[in-house]
Structure formats: C-alpha cells, structure tokens
Amino acid sequence: METIQEIYLTNPTTKKDWQQFLTRQGLADFSDQELAGLDQTFAIYDDREQMVGTGSIAGQTLKYLAVSAIGASRGTRFNRLVSTLETTLAQEGIFHLFVFTKVQYEQSFVHVGFATLAKTNAGLILEKGLPNVASFRAALPKKPDSAKRVAAVVLNANPFTKGHRYLVETAARKNDFVYVFVVEEDQSLFTTEERLRLVQEGTSDLANVKVATGGPYMVSSLSFPAYFLKDDSQRVSYQTRLDATLFKEQIAKPLGITSRYVGTEPLSQTTNQYNQALQEVLPPEVQVELVPRMTEPAGSQQVISARTVRKAIQTGRVQDVADMLPAPSASFIEKHLTDLQARIKKGQKIDGN
Structure with a gap:
C-alpha cells in the first residue's frame, strides 16, 4: 500500500x-x-x-x-x-494556490480545479481558489465610462521618487485614465503598505490616476521556476514573457488598458530585458510607451534612482537626494530614517531597482 x-x-x-x-x-x-x-x-x-x-x-x-x-x-x-x-x-x-508547470501538464491541473492564467511556449501559470484574478479585478477602482484611452504603470517604488512621479504624470497627460499598480510583496526596504501610501500621496493631485496594489499578478516573486529550463541563463527571458502575457490576458484586456508606460533603464539589465519582453508580447493590443528617465539636476547624466535614495538612507546622507523625492517621500524618510537604517542593518537588501 x-x-x-x-x-x-x-x-x-x-x-x-x-x-x-x-x-x-x-x-x-x-x-x-x-x-x-x-x-x-x-x-x-x-x-x-x-x-x-x-x-x-x-x-x-x-x-x-x-x-x-x-x-x-x-x-x-x-x-x-x-x-x-x-x-x-x-x-x-x-x-x-498557484502552480507553474510545463505546457504538457496543463490539463492535469485543470482536471483538479486549476485555471490557466497565462501560457507561453516555455510553460504556464495556473491558480485555484479565492480570491482569484476575477475578484482582484473587481476590487480595483472603476474607470469612468467616458475614458477611452486607458493606460497602466507598474511600480515597485522603493521608495517613490520624482522619477516615478514623472512617469505617472506622462501617462496621465496623454490618457483619460491611468491605473498605477504597486508591486505587492514585502521584499523591499519599504513595506508594501508604505510604498502604496507614498505612491498614493505622491499622485493625489492627479485626478485621472488611481493607485492599487498589483496583488500576486504583477512582477512578483511568483517567478517561473528555473528547474523547468535546460539553460538557467534563459530564466529571466521566460519569466518576463510569462509575466507580460499574464498582464496582457488577465489585466489589460479585461480592464480596457491600451498602453503601458515604462521608464528606460540604463542601470539594470534585468529591467531592460523586462521592457523588451513587454514590447514583444503586449502589442498590438497594448502599446508600450518608453519614457526616458528623469535626471537630477535636469539635463545631467545622473538619472533619478530609488537605489541611489536607498544608499543615501544607509549612509545617513538623505539631504544629498532630497531633490529626487516628492514631499511625502522626503517627509516619510526623514521621520523614519532610524527605522529604515535598522532594517538595512538586519539584512534588508538595498540593491536592485
């Protein structure tokens, strides 16, 4: 037995x-x-x-x-x-529950109640149970019926900078309605709750912008497992294409999103690969709008970077990056500097985007 x-x-x-x-x-x-x-x-x-x-x-x-x-x-x-x-x-x-698997095993999971969220040639992601992607969409702020041009921005915002603000402003200026999704996972120096709050406060004056968490459906740690791939060097490519496909099928199409705004990324190869995957997967239904990174001082070669802000927090030289931050972010960091530095000392990483 x-x-x-x-x-x-x-x-x-x-x-x-x-x-x-x-x-x-x-x-x-x-x-x-x-x-x-x-x-x-x-x-x-x-x-x-x-x-x-x-x-x-x-x-x-x-x-x-x-x-x-x-x-x-x-x-x-x-x-x-x-x-x-x-x-x-x-x-x-x-x-x-979520599961990642090879395409040939899709029906085995469907048979026991899982539903496919996204699929590429390399593999697929399925979910089962509640709350699911339909309930996630239903809980989002509703766009006005009059909104024809609908855009999305996905941010980690660790923390929210003037560069992030510029990206959202650009989308808001060119569209009737903008969803700003904040990545929902506590693997950043700033918690999900803190990042969400700073984005909301930093964009509160933009009437056609609504901020929400991305739930488990956008650029999260639910990454495509490398053990399905013969060559681990291809992992980022496969994962980003699956994330992009999930966004297109489960978020953009049902919500009527016709464009997604992303910042150019001179400092991160991974982010560049992700932007490339978006450009390959989303069009023609969803146009990818690449927005040049904001610099500080304006016209200089110094791009505004959340990583630069985090390093300044670590060294206690927050005044050096004050011009990179909207007022709510600057105020929050000043008030909670000791706590943020303690998180770094406990091992919280400050690298990454």
Missing part, C-alpha cells in the same frame, strides 16, 4: 533520494535559490519504500511536483499529492 508523508530536505539522505527521483522525472535544478523558498515537502512511497511521487509548498505556490507512472496510475498519485498539498495549505488558512 502506498503512503504519503512529509519529508525533510535537511536530511542529506532524504534530499539525495528526492533529487535523484526528480532528476529521473526531468527536473534537475536544485540551486540554493530554488530550494530556499520551500516551506514543506511531501513524498509518496510504494510498498517497497521507494519514492514514486513528490511535491513541495513555497508560500502559496506548489513546486517540484512529479509522479512516477511505474506500478500505479500516474493520475491517481498526482491527484492524491495535490490534495495533500491543498489540505496542508488550508490548515494554514491559505485557500488561493
């Missing part, structure tokens, strides 16, 4: 068996980056105590799912495995 149980990858023997099983199933990337986010892992064992299936949980995402067809129905094992993972998450109060 087959049994299913939680296993612990901190045990070297268990980890080795797990990796060997997954390798036989075609999954072969076990980098520290991939494994660090795993919260729990389960395995199915046959009556000879051989591993015949496994699956892991990372937050609300299912990862490293694989089952063997030897000795039993692959479908039966798969269903049992997914059910165990769902029950485990439900016990933690999590009823909204």
Whole structure:
C-alpha cells in the first residue's frame, strides 16, 4: 500500500533520494535559490519504500511536483499529492494556490480545479481558489465610462521618487485614465503598505490616476521556476514573457488598458530585458510607451534612482537626494530614517531597482 508523508530536505539522505527521483522525472535544478523558498515537502512511497511521487509548498505556490507512472496510475498519485498539498495549505488558512508547470501538464491541473492564467511556449501559470484574478479585478477602482484611452504603470517604488512621479504624470497627460499598480510583496526596504501610501500621496493631485496594489499578478516573486529550463541563463527571458502575457490576458484586456508606460533603464539589465519582453508580447493590443528617465539636476547624466535614495538612507546622507523625492517621500524618510537604517542593518537588501 502506498503512503504519503512529509519529508525533510535537511536530511542529506532524504534530499539525495528526492533529487535523484526528480532528476529521473526531468527536473534537475536544485540551486540554493530554488530550494530556499520551500516551506514543506511531501513524498509518496510504494510498498517497497521507494519514492514514486513528490511535491513541495513555497508560500502559496506548489513546486517540484512529479509522479512516477511505474506500478500505479500516474493520475491517481498526482491527484492524491495535490490534495495533500491543498489540505496542508488550508490548515494554514491559505485557500488561493498557484502552480507553474510545463505546457504538457496543463490539463492535469485543470482536471483538479486549476485555471490557466497565462501560457507561453516555455510553460504556464495556473491558480485555484479565492480570491482569484476575477475578484482582484473587481476590487480595483472603476474607470469612468467616458475614458477611452486607458493606460497602466507598474511600480515597485522603493521608495517613490520624482522619477516615478514623472512617469505617472506622462501617462496621465496623454490618457483619460491611468491605473498605477504597486508591486505587492514585502521584499523591499519599504513595506508594501508604505510604498502604496507614498505612491498614493505622491499622485493625489492627479485626478485621472488611481493607485492599487498589483496583488500576486504583477512582477512578483511568483517567478517561473528555473528547474523547468535546460539553460538557467534563459530564466529571466521566460519569466518576463510569462509575466507580460499574464498582464496582457488577465489585466489589460479585461480592464480596457491600451498602453503601458515604462521608464528606460540604463542601470539594470534585468529591467531592460523586462521592457523588451513587454514590447514583444503586449502589442498590438497594448502599446508600450518608453519614457526616458528623469535626471537630477535636469539635463545631467545622473538619472533619478530609488537605489541611489536607498544608499543615501544607509549612509545617513538623505539631504544629498532630497531633490529626487516628492514631499511625502522626503517627509516619510526623514521621520523614519532610524527605522529604515535598522532594517538595512538586519539584512534588508538595498540593491536592485
């Protein structure tokens, strides 16, 4: 009789068996980056105590799912495995799940209640449970019926700078209505709540702009797992194309968004790749508008960068970047400088965009 149980990858023997099983199933990337986010892992064992299936949980995402067809129905094992993972998450109060997988496994997940959000040649992302993407859209601010030209801007805003403000202003000037989505994940120096507040306060005078979080649907840590790719160097390309496809299909089309505004990025190759993916995936339905980065002083070669602001926070030289910040951001940083510096000392990264 087959049994299913939680296993612990901190045990070297268990980890080795797990990796060997997954390798036989075609999954072969076990980098520290991939494994660090795993919260729990389960395995199915046959009556000879051989591993015949496994699956892991990372937050609300299912990862490293694989089952063997030897000795039993692959479908039966798969269903049992997914059910165990769902029950485990439900016990933690999590009823909204995501999974990334290869295209050929789409119907297996659809059969157990998942819905496809976006699909590329490399893979797809599915979700199950509530709140889902439909409820996310329903909770967004409503655009006026008279709005014909609708644009979107997606910001991390860590923190919100005059450069971000310039990008939003540009979109607001050229469109009837603008959605500004703030990336929703607390992996930045400024929390999601803080970043959302600073963007709202920094754009409050723009009547045709509405600010909301991007939920789990935009440029989030729900990244395409590298273990599906033969060449990890292609990971960023595949991930960005999947993110762009999700935005186009699940956000832009239902909301009537016809353009997306992005800033040029001379300092980040990853952001450049993302902008390129947007330009390849979104048109012709959604036009990508590249806006040159704002500089400070105007006309200089010094682009306004949130990373520069974060470094100034670390060194306590916030006055050096005061001209890069809208008043609400400058006031917040001045008031909370000690706390922000403490976060950095505790290990909060300040690199990135």
